[in-house]
Amino acid sequence: MVLNVRDLACARGGLPLLEGVSFSVTSGAALVLRGPNGCGKTTLLRTIAGLQPALSGEIDCPPDAIAYAAHADGIKATLTVAENLRFWAAIYGTCETSTALERMNLCALAERAAQNLSAGQKRRLGLARLMVTGRPVWVLDEPTVSLDVASVALFGDVVRAHLAGGGMAVMATHIDLGLPEAEILDLTPFKARLPETGSGDFDEAFL
């Protein structure tokens, strides 16, 4: 399986951010997106995940192959860690959550309500969700925010195991995950030129 992105342009809030982005990720490979804040990393990842349409260009990937992890983890505060995880497992039609709990070192916290977790523990739960999706393409938006050094290493191992199992990962991150084989794509050269004013479709203003 290959994730192909060809000549992609995407916009945030009606303002074009990136254009001409092309890359290709094959099974077992990871791509790390780099670039200064606000350069369009999140927008690109949301476009790949199918949450917003591309301005132009193509994304070639089966739509049911992608698991997306955003800045927010989608954790319900009044449910326990295990309940949160079981919910996402049921949504994705996989039933097994114990491996994910174990791999992200959450076993001891399984019965704790998510509102009592620390920021890093919440993040670990959010990342454990990826493992229960059973999907091959992980699209990760700054997965290591608020993780300590040990947890970053833990997550690095999880990503490596995922890649070894034939999966792939596209991630925006500022720190080193310990994945020397990962390809790095700097988004700075793809910055969109300012649009000519007055060319926008009038109807677009209402969408």
Add this chain to the structure above:
Amino acid sequence: MTALLMRDLRLAFRAGGGFGLGLAFFLILAVLVPLGVGPEPQTLAVIAPGILWVGALLACLLSLDRIFALDFEDGSLDLLATAPVPLEAAVSIKALAHWLTTGLPLVLISPVLGLLLFLPAEAYVWLIVSLGVGTPALSVIGTFGAALTVGLKRGGLLLSLLVLPLYIPTLVFGAEVVSRGAMGLAVNTPLALLAGITAGAVAILPFASAHVLRINLR
């Protein structure tokens, strides 16, 4: 899908989930009206159908903004939109969960409140039937309104303004069923129209809600 329904119900029943908010509002309204209007059974019996329906409608309105706002804030909505569940189905399930936690309790408690308002005995069965048939429309229309305003800070006022006009036909025909029932007249026409509104809303609005959600999530 069952998982989504169970999660929403579980969240509603846990602390801070908002279950009981609409119910408490409905109860307070029915207790306060006799105090405000005066205890004469004749007066109360005349206004009871309208008061009960208005109360049910406002109670539904109270909890609408929670349908998507909480999921939007904690990021679950983005994740649900990329999950293998079709968004149309997720929206329908959310509306169903809202009805089970708001509409259904109102239907069940309404006879007790009818008693407080001296509702004529013949009208009880029509009160339950009309609320049972009409409140699903309130939840489905409300879900559409919530989808339109998701992501807006303090969108509650806008949501009410958008949704209230859409609620009016349900209110008119629902209250008409009960008042005709109270007077012993035939209720077929308003009941059929009420059921028609509900059926139409349930059939069409989930698609509209899913579409506006996709636009709002961009």
